[in-house]
Amino acid sequence: MTGRDWSIQEIARLAGTTSRTLRHYDDVGLLPPSRIAHNGYRHYDESALVRLQRILLLRELGLGLPQIAEVLNPATPRQSEESALETHLALLREEQNRLARQIASVENTINALKGGEELMAENMFDGFDHTQYKEEVEQRWGRKTYADSDRWWRGMTDAERADWQQRVSDLGRDWIAAAESGIDPASAEAQAIARRHVEWLTGIPGTPAAVPGGDVKAYVIGLGEMYVADPRFGANYATSAGGTQGAEFVRDALRIYAEGNL
Numbered sequence: 704m705t706g707r708d709w710s711i712q713e714i715a716r717l718a719g720t721t722s723r724t725l726r727h728y729d730d731v732g733l734l735p736p737s738r739i740a741h742n743g744y745r746h747y748d749e750s751a752l753v754r755l756q757r758i759l760l761l762r763e764l765g766l767g768l769p770q771i772a773e774v775l776n777p778a779t780p781r782q783s784e785e786s787a788l789e790t791h792l793a794l795l796r797e798e799q800n801r802l803a804r805q806i807a808s809v810e811n812t813i814n815a816l817k818g819g820e821e822l823m824a825e826n827m828f829d830g831f832d833h834t835q836y837k838e839e840v841e842q843r844w845g846r847k848t849y850a851d852s853d854r855w856w857r858g859m860t861d862a863e864r865a866d867w868q869q870r871v872s873d874l875g876r877d878w879i880a881a882a883e884s885g886i887d888p889a890s891a892e893a894q895a896i897a898r899r900h901v902e903w904l905t906g907i908p909g910t911p912a913a914v915p916g917g918d919v920k921a922y923v924i925g926l927g928e929m930y931v932a933d934p935r936f937g938a939n940y941a942t943s944a945g946g947t948q949g950a951e952f953v954r955d956a957l958r959i960y961a962e963g964n965l
Contacts, residue, residue, distance in 0.1 A: 706748070707748070707749070708737055708738065708746040708747055708748040708749075708751075709746065709747055709752070710740075710744055710745070710746055711725055711726070711736070711744060711745040711746070711747070712744075714747050714751075714752070714755065718755060718759065720759075725745070725755075726745070728755075728758065728768075729745065731768055731772070732772065733758060733768060733771065733772055733775065734747075734751060734754055734755055734758060735751075736751070737750070737751050754775065757775065758771055758775070761774060870903060871903070874896070874899060874900055874903060875939050875940060877896050877899075878896055878900075878940050878949065878952070878953050879940060879941070879942055879949055881893050881896055881952065881956075882940065882942050882948060882949040882952035882953070883942050883943060883944075883949075888952055888955035888956035888959055889956075889959050893952075893956040894956065894959065894960055896956065897956045897957050897959070897960035898960060898964075900953075900957065901919070901923055901957075901960065901961075901964075901965070904922070904923065904926070905919070919961075919965050920961045920962070920965035923957050923958075923960070923961040923965060924957065924958050924961050924962075926957070927953060927954035927955075927957040927958055927961075928954060930950040930953055930954055931947050931950045931951055931954050936950070937949070937950035940952070940953050
């Protein structure tokens, strides 16, 4: 490697991240700067760049910072950077293969719909990863919650998974239609959808809504707030007007239902 290094601003721009994130990586011991200039700016050499690449790769694979620290600083003798990157490359190729299967699955569904052909449920969800929120679920509700729901999902037949996905799709469609119709979240129509939504939640093992004695009311209200705050979930209820209007409608209807029935 050469003796060149880069400033924190240069690295942030090249890596598509922020100086604040890089400083945080330093604060938690993940990525210390190679040197600090007289003006106090952090600088990073090529070894630091390789380490940052590994950090970003692991983040893309869904690992949290504590888990990344364990991988980068194992108790066992350290792997060479080349060996570690080869492992990352293998994981990325697995992800590439999963995405290719997912693309093919969606394309097949589109072609079947255009051609008026029968949908093959066993092929519609090839490549879809239900574990993408594993870390987040464990942080919010504990490892047992994720383990129970994961066991439940893996125990389903293909047809059962297809039915469950259809139920989710129907709920999303009906929520959007209700929000766009301009009805009141407290109306009978909206509250009927809220009831179905809660029944759906109580059917997922491991969640507070499914555990005997769990605080279902707080869970449902909290999820409603999350639909508005987190664009990943709010996108499921996006109306033609855009923004968070649809998610806000769902949140309000769920809160009214929870306060009146749970």
